[in-house]
Amino acid sequence: MRRRKNKFLNPAVDNDPVSAVANLFDVAMVFAVALMIALVTRFNIAEMFTQEDFTIVKNPGKENMEIITKKGEEIIRYKSNNNAKGDGKKGKRVGTAYELDNGEIIYVPE
Structure with missing residues (x-):
């Protein structure tokens, strides 16, 4: 008598x-x-x-603030430098920024 092989118990x-x-x-x-x-x-x-084209500001107003700007194919990263405050460099006012109640900031150039 031959024994049948069970496919489910003895898979190949x-x-x-x-x-x-x-x-x-x-x-x-x-x-x-x-x-x-x-x-x-x-x-x-x-x-x-x-x-x-876009501009992203990461951590605005903090020491590790970073601005990422994309123009065409070029991506520019600017990291804030805390030493610039007291090193004697001078600049000029170029506009005013207003923060709305909903947190949105609007820049008005002069």
């Missing part, structure tokens, strides 16, 4: 070691795409990929 063993590597590659690609999407949404850098 795949001895191909490359199949495991292919599965790991797929998992790594999904993880990399998810990480890139998370970084773009977390740091709000989607503006960097648009064609529009």
Whole structure:
């Protein structure tokens, strides 16, 4: 009498070691795409990929304030220098800034 092999209890063993590597590659690609999407949404850098010109002020009024400006293809980063207050440099008034009740700041050039 012959014994039948049960497919569910004794599955065929795949001895191909490359199949495991292919599965790991797929998992790594999904993880990399998810990480890139998370970084773009977390740091709000989607503006960097648009064609529009913009200016972003990070940490306004604080010691580590940074201004990021994009004009065309050129991106300029300016970090505030706390030494500029007392080093004898002079400047001129170029406009006035007003802060509204809702927190919006309006700059009026002179």
